[in-house]
Amino acid sequence: MDMPSYFGILARYNAWANLRLYDAVARLPVVEFERPRAAFFGSIRGVLNHMMVVDELFLARLNGTTAPDRPLNAQPWAHFNELRNARAGLDQRILGTITALPLSRFTEPFTYTTTRGDRFSDQLALFLGHWFNHQTHHRGQAHDMLTQTEVAPPPLDFLIFQRIHGLSEAAAG
Structure with missing residues (x-):
């Protein structure tokens, strides 16, 4: 599988997993x-x-645009419905951007500046891998916090996503 296809699948999985997680969180009382x-x-x-x-x-x-200047612990979306709508829109923007990337971009140097002002350069594929791993890491934390409530957390396994969407090895076979 080529990198654009692989990262396109990860972007689709990311949106799917976020939707499932937010559907569960929507059943929580505000408190x-x-x-x-x-x-x-x-x-x-x-x-x-x-x-x-x-x-x-x-x-x-x-x-290559400017992000809102916010600390990483900012909570600009105080209300769940605002957050959920923003999440759905952002997931679609992420998916559109990732799927439009040409193959050549994945191995080119990708230079960015951290929130501390340090400049780094990596292959774009490594940056994207970190990005999707970051999502999975924090979705897992939210998933764990759901276990501390009356709402059962949904299965978010990548293998489930693959099987639902016909992406398993057997289906590719």
């Missing part, structure tokens, strides 16, 4: 969504906002 928890970013609202802030930042880096 549970906002409840302080012993986890990164302190609550389900906090970790979901962090994912959005970083995704806006990474998408801006990828597109």
Whole structure:
């Protein structure tokens, strides 16, 4: 499989997993969504906002545009419905951007500046790998926080996504 196809699948998986997670979170009372928890970013609202802030930042880096100037722990979406709508729109922008990348971009040097002002240069494929891994890492934290509520967290396994969408090895066979 070529890199554009692989990262396109990861972008589709990312949107699918976020949708499933947000569908579960939507069933929480506001107090549970906002409840302080012993986890990164302190609550389900906090970790979901962090994912959005970083995704806006990474998408801006990828597109060579300026991201909103926010700290990584900012919570610009205080209300769940605002956050959910923003997430759905951002996931579509991520998917559109990733699937439009030409093959040549994946191995070219990709230079960006961190929030601390340091400049780094990596292959774009490594940057994208980190981006999708970051999403999975924090979705796992939100998933764990859901286990501390009355709402059962949904299965988010990549293999489930592959099978649902006919992407398993047997289907590719």
